[in-house]
Amino acid sequence: MADEAERRRLATRLIHPDSHASTDFKSFAVPTYRGSTVLFPNMDAAEQPLPGQYRYGIDGTPTARELSARLAAIEGAEQVFLAPSGLAAISLTLLALTSAGGRVLLPESAYGPTGALLGGLLARFGVAMDPYDPLIGHGIADLITPDTQLIWCESPGSITMEVQDIPAIAAAAKARAVPVAIDNTYGAGVLFDAFAAGADVSVQALTKYQGGHSDVLMGSVAVRSPDLGAKLARAQRLLGLSASPDDCSLVLRGLKTLDLRLRHLGESAIQVAKWLALREEVTAVLHPAFPDCPGHETWKRDWSGSASVFSVILGRWTREQVVRFVDSLRLFGIGYSWGGANSLAFTYRDLKRPSPELGPLLVRLNIGLEDPADLIADLEQALESAVR
Ligand SMILES: Cc1ncc(COP(=O)(O)O)c(C=O)c1O
Structure with missing residues (x-):
């Protein structure tokens, strides 16, 4: 058998190797099994x-x-x-x-x-x-x-x-x-x-x-x-x-830190949202833990916490000012999705909710894992740049 294997040509040996490393190995990581074909014994x-x-x-x-x-x-x-x-x-x-x-x-x-x-x-x-x-x-x-x-x-x-x-x-x-x-x-x-x-x-x-x-x-x-x-x-x-x-x-791999990240993101988002709620430019904070949010009482009854994403309405501004605010942010990326380590901001020209007038004045924020104090400083400079 060993002789037969040795006589095989390179192309065959590359696909049917003569020896295999020991699989007697344990780690904390779940192995990544790749496979389209799955082999049957017979x-x-x-x-x-x-x-x-x-x-x-x-x-x-x-x-x-x-x-x-x-x-x-x-x-x-x-x-x-x-x-x-x-x-x-x-x-x-x-x-x-x-x-x-x-x-x-x-x-x-x-x-x-x-x-x-x-x-x-x-x-x-x-x-x-x-x-x-x-x-x-x-x-x-x-x-x-x-x-x-x-x-x-x-x-x-x-x-x-x-x-x-x-x-x-x-x-x-x-x-x-x-x-x-x-x-x-x-x-x-x-x-x-x-x-x-x-x-x-x-x-x-x-x-x-x-x-x-x-x-x-x-x-x-x-x-x-x-x-x-x-x-x-x-x-x-x-x-x-x-x-x-x-x-x-x-x-x-992400699941291992899910609980820690969610808790930290939730707390940071509340800290940032609280700061925004006190700003006179912000006319509504649409965050489940805040009374402005439709269904806030239901959230209090049914939920054990809140996550990283929420929206604010800059209801006294023009659409141009809202866009300038988002463009002026330095630590918040402009992009879709949420829930990651990086903070994000987005505003929607044609949004009809909560009304056709207010939709384009809404900014959605995803709070990431940056220090909330730095995020607040960034929001502050962007609010000021937008009206300058
Ligand atoms: C509430 C919600 N559901 C589903 C999706 C879709 O997820 P994916 O981007 O993985 O297709 C998104 C994406 O932003 C979302 O916000």
Whole structure:
């Protein structure tokens, strides 16, 4: 056997090496298992795989399954499906739980691309969207029709931060046997317990807090019910949605510091928001822990903390001054997303919420891991530059 191996030519030996390093190795890191092809010991095992057996890269690698298991433990879920971005996790959920002729209730404050997906691709497939006021609470009962297949929630809402009464919405949905899915990205599965509040599906952009360093895109869909799990598993397989093991490895690393970062970011964001609330240029602070924020009382009742992102309205300024303020910031980058180590700022020319007049005067801030005193000094110089 050894002779035969030695006689093989280089091309073969490069692919079938003669010897392997010892794998008797233990570290704190979860190994990154890469693989499209998964090997079976024989044809019987390939043709009759056991439940849960690894079969092909799309069905998950040990790295991906380790991440799913850890996320499930954080959220108290039975199953967690991974997707290559937060938006892919949203589309997986919508495609898995709707069909032609169905309707989805969507809060007006939902992440823009969620509405674009429903109003675009899903509309082409015969799924209709019914927008609703995110603060509707029990009133959602009046909007549920026999065709309603899913109630989407996102709390707090994107940019304008409306905190939704998920227990009230979930109770109305349960009475009509309609599942409730929540985009739970802001709470990271830590600050808000989606399942305890009655939601059936918790969707997250792991890109934000779990990744935590603005260098990876991933998403997750968590469920408790085996029926919903089976629908999601089928859709995930049919769509070929899989998460790269390298990305999973980055998110696994991020998870180790999730609790510390979230707590620190939450405290820094409150410190910065408190300073902003005292400035006369700032007419509203849309942060769940502040009374200006729609749904603040609901946040006090249902949440264990707040995270890093919030918005302020510079309601006495012109749009030009608001843009000059953002451009003058030195420590805040201008860019999409949030939840990483770096502070960010953004303002939206065509934002219609909370009103067409105030939307363009809103600035969303993501507070990073910089010292809050330096961030406050930066905000101060930018507020002054904007009116100079
Ligand atoms: C609330 C919310 N959900 C989902 C997403 C989508 O996540 P991703 O950027 O990973 O696609 C975002 C992205 O900004 C978001 O803010």
